[in-house]
Amino acid sequence: MQLKCIAIDDEPLALELLKEYISRFPQLKLVHTFDDAISAVELLRNTRVDLLFIDINMPDITGIDLVRSLQEKPLIIFTTAHKQFAIEGFELDAVDYLLKPINIDRFTRAVHKAIDYYKYKNTPALEDNDCLFVHSEYKLVKIQLSEIEYIESLEDYIKIHIAGAKPVLTLMSMKKVLEKLPADKFQRIHRSYIVSVAKVKSIQNRKVQLSGGVELPISDSYVNFINSWKKN
Structure with missing residues (x-):
């Protein structure tokens, strides 16, 4: 089993860190990264994605607004430097909410939670x-x-x-x-x-x-x- 995922973050260093962390998990397949939310919208609307790592505080459109705009929502893990966005994030049924700077232990717990939830949602019986x-x-x-x-x-x-x-x-x-x-x-x-x-x-x-x-x-x-x- 592999979860197709994309990562969106307007901070280059944060995006590189996500890419490096994701590469450590054979259960995850990173299909694309974006440094702005607008560019990701078309892919998300036309391609099946299982898991989305997305920064909340971005220019043009916030991660929360992007997720709200999607009719078919993948599993969501929000990343942000701002604690005050947690409530809004979980109103959208996010799997987890990672506060920057993100360490690998906290990232691992979030990924395992997403994998467990994916299996749960896709178990037929x-x-x-x-x-x-x-x-x-x-x-x-x-x-x-x-x-x-x-x-x-x-x-x-x-x-x-x-x-x-x-x-x-x-x-x-x-x-x-x-x-x-x-x-x-x-x-x-x-x-x-x-x-x-x-x-x-x-x-x-x-x-x-x-x-x-x-x-x-x-x-x-x-x-x-x-x-x-x-x-x-």
């Missing part, structure tokens, strides 16, 4: 995935499915409760997250709750008790969960 990727607190978070206890709906957000760790809050609907989860491992028991079937310790009086001690109600619409759980 949900059952082959053992993790869930969500955007939370301006970063892409990888969550192991085996660590999820239950998922709670909070209007436009969901809260993913993880065994022994802080819950993860992300902007997503219950319907959308169910599409990303294997149906034999996660089931809805209430309009506000999805549970990990493996974490259900007991059911009594239409209430699920999870292995971590949390009790959750089973609503009328999902009462069939009780019979399906008994068969496991």
